[in-house]
Amino acid sequence: MEYILIIIGAIFVNNIVLAQFLGICPFMGVSSKVKTAVGMGGAVLFVMTLAVIVTWIIMHYVLIPFEIQYMQTIAYILVIASLVQMVEIILKKMSPALYQALGVFLPLITTNCAILGVAILVIQKEFNLLESVIFSIGNAAGFALALIIFAGIREHMDKLNIPEGMKGIPASLVVAGILALAFMGFAGMV
Amino acid sequence: MNQWKNFTKGFIKENPVFILLLGLCPTLGVTTSAINGLGMGLATTFVLLMSNTVISLIKNVIPNKVRIPSFIVIIASFVTIVDLVMAAYVPALHAQLGLFIPLIVVNCIVLGRAEAFASKNTVLSSMIDGLGMGLGFAFALTILGAVRELLGSYAIFGYKLINTDGMLVFVLAPGAFIGLAYLVAIVRRINK
Numbered sequence: 001m002e003y004i005l006i007i008i009g010a011i012f013v014n015n016i017v018l019a020q021f022l023g024i025c026p027f028m029g030v031s032s033k034v035k036t037a038v039g040m041g042g043a044v045l046f047v048m049t050l051a052v053i054v055t056w057i058i059m060h061y062v063l064i065p066f067e068i069q070y071m072q073t074i075a076y077i078l079v080i081a082s083l084v085q086m087v088e089i090i091l092k093k094m095s096p097a098l099y100q101a102l103g104v105f106l107p108l109i110t111t112n113c114a115i116l117g118v119a120i121l122v123i124q125k126e127f128n129l130l131e132s133v134i135f136s137i138g139n140a141a142g143f144a145l146a147l148i149i150f151a152g153i154r155e156h157m158d159k160l161n162i163p164e165g166m167k168g169i170p171a172s173l174v175v176a177g178i179l180a181l182a183f184m185g186f187a188g189m190v
Numbered sequence: 191m192n193q194w195k196n197f198t199k200g201f202i203k204e205n206p207v208f209i210l211l212l213g214l215c216p217t218l219g220v221t222t223s224a225i226n227g228l229g230m231g232l233a234t235t236f237v238l239l240m241s242n243t244v245i246s247l248i249k250n251v252i253p254n255k256v257r258i259p260s261f262i263v264i265i266a267s268f269v270t271i272v273d274l275v276m277a278a279y280v281p282a283l284h285a286q287l288g289l290f291i292p293l294i295v296v297n298c299i300v301l302g303r304a305e306a307f308a309s310k311n312t313v314l315s316s317m318i319d320g321l322g323m324g325l326g327f328a329f330a331l332t333i334l335g336a337v338r339e340l341l342g343s344y345a346i347f348g349y350k351l352i353n354t355d356g357m358l359v360f361v362l363a364p365g366a367f368i369g370l371a372y373l374v375a376i377v378r379r380i381n382k
Contacts, residue, residue, distance in 0.1 A: 018363060019363050020219070021214075021215050021216075021218040021219035021363070021366070022215055022219075022293075023215070024214040024215045024218060025212075025214060025215070025298060028211070028214065070270060070274060071270070072292070073266050073269055073270050073273065073292045073295055074263065074266040074267060074270060077262055077266050077295050077296070078259070078262070078263065078266075081259060081262060112296070113215045113293045113296040113297075116292070116293060116295065116296055117289055117293055120289060120292055120293075121289065124289075165375040165376075165378055165379050166371070166375050169211055169371075169374055170371040170372070170374045170375040170378075171371070172371075173367045173368070173370050173371035173374065174367070174368055174371045176367040177364040177365070177366075177367030177368035177371065178364070180362075180363040180364040180366075180367055181359070181364040183363075184362065184363065184364065
């Protein structure tokens with residue numbers, strides 16, 4: 001039951017993009033087509049879960065025993081950057097099909113603050129390893145959900161007559177604002 | 191004169207937030223009030239200034255293939271310094287900004303300036319570039335924070351102008367997106 005609450009909370013109530021403002025760059029940049037949004041969502045799900053497992057282990061078995069928690073930021077960003085590189089190399093060798101689908105999104109993920117953000121959040125919330133994994137899956141699903149809905153709306157926006165000054169990013173930001181308003185309806189559910 | 195241009199470009203002409211649309215996560219996340227925006231902006235300015243300086247100093251020693259990881263380590267070190275200093279001297283602001291302080295590491299502006307400017311230019315112009323871009327970022331965050339605070343609680347820098355509740359939606363998440371949308375449109379109009 002507790003785990004279901006974590007998942008629902010991460011996807012709807014505290015949506016990582018629309019309520020916590022993490023991962024806005026790919027949200028604005030990649031999500032103009034539903035197909036690419038699905039690819040990005042899959043890549044984030046994969047990397048986020050892996051990154052949270054690895055950083056959680058590093059925190060609890062390296063940083064805390066040696067009492068160097070202040071190295072968290074440096075250690076985490078290095079781990080995430082090398083993890084992304086490794087995933088890219090392994091996928092290329094093991095599963096070319098999956099690499100084809102996720103490949104172009106992988107380099108972008110290193111600078112995706114959602115990954116580092118969730119890795120730090122699970123430490124702040126003092127989750128155990130299983131809770132951390134579930135929390136990161138929920139957050140990645142929330143990220144994918146927001147990205148796919150947003151892409152769906154943007155595909156239709158091409159047909160609209162938008163005032164000159166609002167074209168492009170400003171109009172997208174207004175749409176994101178309305179979407180955030182809709183997600184606020186889930187507040188208080190958990 | 192040229193250095194002056196280098197310094198001022200970050201404010202309107204190449205403003206990192208309004209024109210380049212970089213670093214949107216902290217922009218939207220912390221600007222619930224003008225003070226928070228200013229604090230976040232100044233923290234980023236410090237990181238940007240220091241990382242630009244150090245990177246332009248050692249740019250010839252770093253092998254080309256590992257330059258991005260080296261930049262990230264340098265940036266992460268300064269972010270850790272800011273994090274610890276703020277926790278010690280301004281604990282209230284540090285608690286408000288929370289997660290977004292360590293996330294300066296992945297702010298695209300910092301790595302972007304390191305890669306696009308500091309790795310190619312002299313120390314002095316890199317310092318001026320870092321300072322200008324950082325203050326431009328702080329300027330944008332303060333404006334957005336002030337607009338949201340003004341509409342959301344009829345106050346500015348914590349000073350209440352009208353003694354009633356404001357339009358709460360501007361302090362919450364949707365107000366961040368919509369406020370930024372209109373500011374970007376206005377700055378584009380000014381730049382024309």
